[in-house]
Amino acid sequence: MNEERNEGGVLNDLDFQQKLHRRAFLRYTGIAVAASTVITLDACKKDDDGVNFGSDDIAILNYAYALEQLEAAFYTQVISTPYSGISDAEKSLLTDVRDHEIAHREFFKAALGSNAIQALEVDFSSIDFTSRASVLGTAKTFEDLGVAAYNGAGQYIASANYLLLAGKIVSVEARHAAYIRDLLSNGSFADSSVVDSNGLEKSMKPRDVISAASPFIKTKLNAGSLPA
């Protein structure tokens, strides 16, 4: 996963905006040059705060794009270095899952256009790709997290069209999650760790999802513009 900057993307816009902001701020305060250096460091730390998701619906779409990047990178690795003892059926269906996640990733990239965040660098150092338990255990974490993330983000989407698109994807993630769970333990497709006593999936707020995903993402993310 190479870190590449999306031309005209949010990052570049943000850099530009922050430079503008900094100048305006300095003009407004009219502080001496010596003092302004200190204030600049203090007031404009955002440069180092990581990838910014943007605002409103763009932020939610970028949030989904980040998660899909993570999943696609993971399954790409799973298929290129299959775990020992992988069955033909498992390899076939996990290849499907990889293709679905790549399709989701590329869809968000295309839909976001110049508003898309950069390609993220992942950190899979905690995963043993030769081990079925490690791979499927991680897959379960990612799929459950993806479902909880989409469900929890729906309420922050203003556009009915985007809401429907998220809905089209989340049920496929749920199908994946159930499949992976059944591979690990048949019958655990919708157990009480993911479904509450009302029969409802336990959804998660964006910042909690980012916290859970961050150990697997090397690129620094700034969840500040996402709903708490």
Place this chain on the structure above:
Amino acid sequence: MKVSEIISAIGEQDPEIYERLSSRRRAMSGFVGFGKKLALTSVPFFLGSVLQKAYGQSTGTLVVDTLNFALTLEYLEYRFYNTALGSSGLIPSGPANAAITTIRDHELAHVNFLKTAITAAGGTPVSEPTFDLTGGNGSGNGPFKDAFSNYQVFLAVAQTLEDTGVRAYKGQAGNLISNDTVLTAALNIHSVEARHASHIRQMRKANGFDANIKPWITGKDTEGVAGVDASYAGEENTTQADVSIINIGGQTISASAASEAFDEPLTKEQILLIVDPFLA
């Protein structure tokens, strides 16, 4: 159930239904003028548009109406699984029975949750309709009459109900966008139905009832279940928001994978048409 009966049933919950209909001149003239010309199969579509016009922009009513629609589907699912679990010798004991029990319990939990949510939203939950689980419109002799004596037929109907349920919830999300709490709850039910669908499909494969079935929907494939084309129509879509998913971004994405990667919605009218044979 005839159109007049449906309107009458709604009238029990919403006494103003007739006023809503008559105060919308266009909706009413459409109803009277073209009603006789409609083919039977197009009635649910037509009814939906009449109701939509009648209810107009009343958001609170729309939320309650949508939840009652969902409740009706949950009643059907619950009744189907509960009847199956009560049919001796149908479902093998062990993992199969445990899985169907889990699913049945979720559907019952959904029924109870939705009733509470409807009441909380100021509405009145609809009562459970009398179902004909054979899909025979009350004849008791419909195409799925073997569902409670033949495990293969049972799983085939279960697959269709779950896949259809996922599409139904997905199609209603937009109608709940004004109410964050209700929307989130509906989304949290929607994904649970998708988990059920995935598992039922795996059960069909594990039993050798369909060697090639996957946990996800490929194209508009009914996976050998007869008479359920409407439940899968449109799932073959490979274009999302005007973006073609096949080979998107220079990646190798087949038409099958492109269709599998996105589940498609159905409208309330389409769902009513599918559910109609199950109403006695």
